[in-house]
Amino acid sequence: MKPWVRDTITSVLAVIVFAILTGLAYPLVIEGISQVAFPGDANGQQIHLDGKLVGSKIIGQSFTSPVIGKNGKPEEKEGELVTEPDPRYFQSRPSATEGGADNAAASTFSNHGPNSVKTKEADEENAKAYLELNTNPATKAEYDPGLTVAKIPVDAVNSSASGLDPEISKANAWIQAYRIAAVRHLSLASVDGLIAKYTSGRGLGFSGEEGVNVLELNLALDRLTGATN
Amino acid sequence: MTFAGWFTIIAFVVVVTALAFPLGGYMAKVYAGERVLFTPIFGGPERFLYRILRVDETRGQDWKAYAKSLIIFSLAGWIFLYIVLRTQDAFFVPHSLNPLAYHSAPADVVFNVTSSFLTNTNWQFYSGETTMNYLSQMIGLTVQNWLSAGVGIVVAVALVRGIIGRSGKSIGNFWQDMVRTILYVLAPLSVLVAIVLASQGVIDNLSTYLTVHTVTGLTQTIAMGPVAGQHAIMLLGTNGGGFFNTNAAHPFENPSQFTNFFEMLSVLIIPAALVFMYGRMTGNRRQGYAIYATIMIMFLGAVIVAYVAEAHGSPAQHAAGLHTGVISGSGGGNMEGKEQRFGIAGSALFDVITTVTSCGAVNSAIESFTGIGGAVPFANLSASEVIFGGVGTGLYSILLYVLLAVFIGGLMVGRTPEWLGKKLEAREIKLAGLGILITPLAALFCTALATASKAGRASISEVATSAGKLGIHTPQAFSETFYAYLSQANNNGSAFAGYTGFIQPNAGNVGSHGISFADVLGGFDMILARYAPILFALAVAGALAGKRVTPAGLGTMRTDNGTFVVLLIGVIILVGALTFFPALLLGPIVQGLTGHLY
Numbered sequence: 001m002k003p004w005v006r007d008t009i010t011s012v013l014a015v016i017v018f019a020i021l022t023g024l025a026y027p028l029v030i031e032g033i034s035q036v037a038f039p040g041d042a043n044g045q046q047i048h049l050d051g052k053l054v055g056s057k058i059i060g061q062s063f064t065s066p067v068i069g070k071n072g073k074p075e076e077k078e079g080e081l082v083t084e085p086d087p088r089y090f091q092s093r094p095s096a097t098e099g100g101a102d103n104a105a106a107s108t109f110s111n112h113g114p115n116s117v118k119t120k121e122a123d124e125e126n127a128k129a130y131l132e133l134n135t136n137p138a139t140k141a142e143y144d145p146g147l148t149v150a151k152i153p154v155d156a157v158n159s160s161a162s163g164l165d166p167e168i169s170k171a172n173a174w175i176q177a178y179r180i181a182a183v184r185h186l187s188l189a190s191v192d193g194l195i196a197k198y199t200s201g202r203g204l205g206f207s208g209e210e211g212v213n214v215l216e217l218n219l220a221l222d223r224l225t226g227a228t229n
Numbered sequence: 230m231t232f233a234g235w236f237t238i239i240a241f242v243v244v245v246t247a248l249a250f251p252l253g254g255y256m257a258k259v260y261a262g263e264r265v266l267f268t269p270i271f272g273g274p275e276r277f278l279y280r281i282l283r284v285d286e287t288r289g290q291d292w293k294a295y296a297k298s299l300i301i302f303s304l305a306g307w308i309f310l311y312i313v314l315r316t317q318d319a320f321f322v323p324h325s326l327n328p329l330a331y332h333s334a335p336a337d338v339v340f341n342v343t344s345s346f347l348t349n350t351n352w353q354f355y356s357g358e359t360t361m362n363y364l365s366q367m368i369g370l371t372v373q374n375w376l377s378a379g380v381g382i383v384v385a386v387a388l389v390r391g392i393i394g395r396s397g398k399s400i401g402n403f404w405q406d407m408v409r410t411i412l413y414v415l416a417p418l419s420v421l422v423a424i425v426l427a428s429q430g431v432i433d434n435l436s437t438y439l440t441v442h443t444v445t446g447l448t449q450t451i452a453m454g455p456v457a458g459q460h461a462i463m464l465l466g467t468n469g470g471g472f473f474n475t476n477a478a479h480p481f482e483n484p485s486q487f488t489n490f491f492e493m494l495s496v497l498i499i500p501a502a503l504v505f506m507y508g509r510m511t512g513n514r515r516q517g518y519a520i521y522a523t524i525m526i527m528f529l530g531a532v533i534v535a536y537v538a539e540a541h542g543s544p545a546q547h548a549a550g551l552h553t554g555v556i557s558g559s560g561g562g563n564m565e566g567k568e569q570r571f572g573i574a575g576s577a578l579f580d581v582i583t584t585v586t587s588c589g590a591v592n593s594a595i596e597s598f599t600g601i602g603g604a605v606p607f608a609n610l611s612a613s614e615v616i617f618g619g620v621g622t623g624l625y626s627i628l629l630y631v632l633l634a635v636f637i638g639g640l641m642v643g644r645t646p647e648w649l650g651k652k653l654e655a656r657e658i659k660l661a662g663l664g665i666l667i668t669p670l671a672a673l674f675c676t677a678l679a680t681a682s683k684a685g686r687a688s689i690s691e692v693a694t695s696a697g698k699l700g701i702h703t704p705q706a707f708s709e710t711f712y713a714y715l716s717q718a719n720n721n722g723s724a725f726a727g728y729t730g731f732i733q734p735n736a737g738n739v740g741s742h743g744i745s746f747a748d749v750l751g752g753f754d755m756i757l758a759r760y761a762p763i764l765f766a767l768a769v770a771g772a773l774a775g776k777r778v779t780p781a782g783l784g785t786m787r788t789d790n791g792t793f794v795v796l797l798i799g800v801i802i803l804v805g806a807l808t809f810f811p812a813l814l815l816g817p818i819v820q821g822l823t824g825h826l827y
Contacts, residue, residue: 007298010282010404011305015376017281018411019309022375022462023368026416030423030458034433041430044439044451044481055441056451058430058480065445086445093569105438105450106359106736107475109566109594111692111727113705114543114603117826118692119565123549149550153559154542155569157551161478161576161593167569171558200485200570206233206240208486209560209572218444 055215060164062101063089063218085133088183089218090176093155094126097163110159126157134179143178167211170199184225194220230540231555234574238532241578245497253505259413260386271412278408289399292771295387296764298403299380303347306376311343313369317362327362328437329737334360337743338731344752346370348759349377349619351470351589351722354730358452358473360738363435370470371459378466379410381621384763385503388625389510391770392649400770422495423461430484433457456481464495467619469589469722477592478568489575489592496588500617503624511649515789520627523797527616528585531605535577538602539563544824566594584609587619589722596725600821607817610719611809612801613668619720625766629661634800638786647785650778657772664765669808671758672718675750676711684746690727695827703827708816717751718758
């Protein structure tokens with residue numbers, strides 16, 4: 001047999017054998033182990049409420065409500081639902097996913113460049129929306145006294161990498177706490193207490209940044225004051 | 230910048246070195262055929278595999294035979310993967326592995342994807358959760374994550390064998406090296422890493438996508454899949470192709486602060502271990518340390534620049550009036566395209582790790598990095614995968630540079646260049662030179678073609694065009710294009726992700742089409758820049774294998790001391806800078822030096 005014929009036979013056999021070993025056996029073994037040993041984690045840390053699936057603990061969610069138009073129906077723009085942030089809930093970070101924020105069926109980032117006018121405009125728009133949301137519509141005063149653009153934490157303005165960031169910075173949460181306390185008639189201390197409760201620590205004490213899990217925090221708020229929906 | 234940030238960087242360097250050292254020793258034993266920890270478990274299966282593959286593992290191959298086996302094996306793998314990806318909705322695909330009834334991506338896109346995974350690049354014009362079904366992810370992409378990693382490693386091993394060869398032509402047996410790499414190196418590590426990741430929240434299931442009724446009454450669909458296993462091997466094999474579109478930024482692939490650190494270790498562990506393995510195998514550990522020091526110095530330089538630049542923030546942020554310094558409860562910095570849990574240090578460090586190696590998994594959007602922060606991955610890629618580099622590719626690439634450095638050093642002191650007792654002659658230097666230059670040539674040629682042609686510019690994203698001026702491209706557009714072909718040529722796979730080769734209006738590929746120019750050019754870019762250097766590296770191995778060893782004399786230039794480290798760094802930077810500097814000026818450096826907004 002010529003060497004290249006022998007190589008070809010071995011190659012074909014090797015691709016089939018390794019496909020079975022590394023493409024079926026390996027992933028299925030890992031899946032089996034994961035499902036048996038860590039079923040909650042393996043299935044995405046689902047959170048159920050009254051028998052309904054309300055989210056995944058580690059997937060960011062958009063806490064916005066559809067805008068109801070003059071005709072009494074939810075407004076749509078270019079085939080997408082128009083939504084506005086619900087002031088009763090802590091808001092997640094800006095998300096660049098298509099088909100609405102925090103679309104967990106198609107994760108993506110914005111690709112906004114560092115020297116781009118578009119980035120600046122997006123930042124300005126997000127900062128403006130953040131200020132507006134954290135301003136009492138009746139008194140026109142910021143819930144967090146003295147809040148200005150320069151005081152908004154960057155994570156509240158810059159969009160996340162996955163478009164599904166489940167966390168916000170503590171500084172971001174502390175600012176929003178003023179609004180939540182006012183709207184839900186809670187003491188600021190009790191809201192800040194909840195924030196501390198749902199803050200994840202650095203890995204091994206040094207890796208990464210602390211973050212506040214928005215979904216868990218909002219669910220805890222609803223448990224405290226009753227779901228307002 | 231924070232104390233914790235700097236501490237993360239230092240801790241990472243210490244931990245990865247401490248882990249890589251014993252692993253390097255272990256791998257040296259594996260490839261020498263000595264008894265190791267896993268021999269009792271895998272010894273039987275190893276022999277069984279040789280039998281069913283009809284391999285005579287005792288027969289050594291010269292470099293040409295070794296290369297032939299490698300090329301034919303790769304070709305078979307290419308055809309298999311192409312067929313898998315093109316038959317996503319065929320009758321033999323069970324519903325449970327294609328729960329959303331996805332069609333196949335178009336031929337040009339699949340050509341690109343196939344070439345990409347074969348070459349350990351994992352450049353992805355597609356996004357996983359809207360394009361690939363579970364069967365493609367498993368028996369298609371995951372398989373090549375293993376095999377392409379294996380191919381890289383065995384070439385490095387073969388080159389080292391050539392360097393230490395005392396007589397004859399054999400540089401080992403390709404099939405034996407492949408089987409051993411998969412069984413003794415990749416399998417134990419992958420299983421370990423996959424289980425640790427699964428225990429920390431990386432998902433692994435075959436469910437259909439979840440439908441969530443959110444707190445405020447909206448509907449959210451959450452993509453699922455068999456992630457943990459694939460994610461583990463794609464990190465370890467420095468493949469980098471994410472299960473989901475946003476790769477290691479996706480919470481299901483990288484759920485926490487801890488997993489981020491753990492994943493960074495997983496990426497760098499094998500490339501780092503290979504350097505120590507080299508020291509052991511050649512019996513000259515000091516030279517292994519010298520190469521490790523060279524790499525580590527360049528690595529740290531890159532990390533420091535990236536971290537400082539990202540912590541400073543971007544011109545766009547400052548123009549919008551944002552304060553980017555550290556405040557109580559926020560790390561500040563350029564958080565565009567970064568996740569809260571990783572922060573600036575965790576994103577900058579990950580970015581450098583993934584671009585010095587050929588991994589290309591990202592936990593943040595590189596296109597949104599600041600000009601200087603974004604110039605770091607460019608610089609890493611311009612050094613052609615020698616700062617750790619991909620599994621195997623990194624070692625054989627830097628050994629070609631070592632050859633060049635020894636040659637230049639020899640010329641400077643006026644002696645015949647000698648390396649580990651072997652005289653270096655015209656043939657080896659020519660081969661090494663070609664091996665070094667082919668990747669930059671491929672990258673620059675493709676970039677020139679893509680920027681100069683209308684078909685190439687069709688891939689440039691809308692965000693990289695001037696605001697309000699349709700079709701006027703900004704420096705970011707050049708960066709995007711350049712990065713695409715540079716990343717593919719270096720078999721890296723990370724992206725300035727605005728550059729696209731796949732138009733996909735709907736999930737599941739209905740109505741989608743590829744941008745053939747970018748798909749095909751990129752595909753050939755990857756294949757050429759992968760296999761040509763491999764052939765040159767193996768040819769060098771063959772040329773060195775037969776040389777006689779002469780004992781080192783007083784006049785021999787030492788290749789294991791500080792002077793040599795400086796010389797080697799100089800050669801790497803010089804070659805990289807001379808080839809790439811003009812192109813870098815047009816993109817990332819312009820972006821980095823100006824506060825002007827485009």
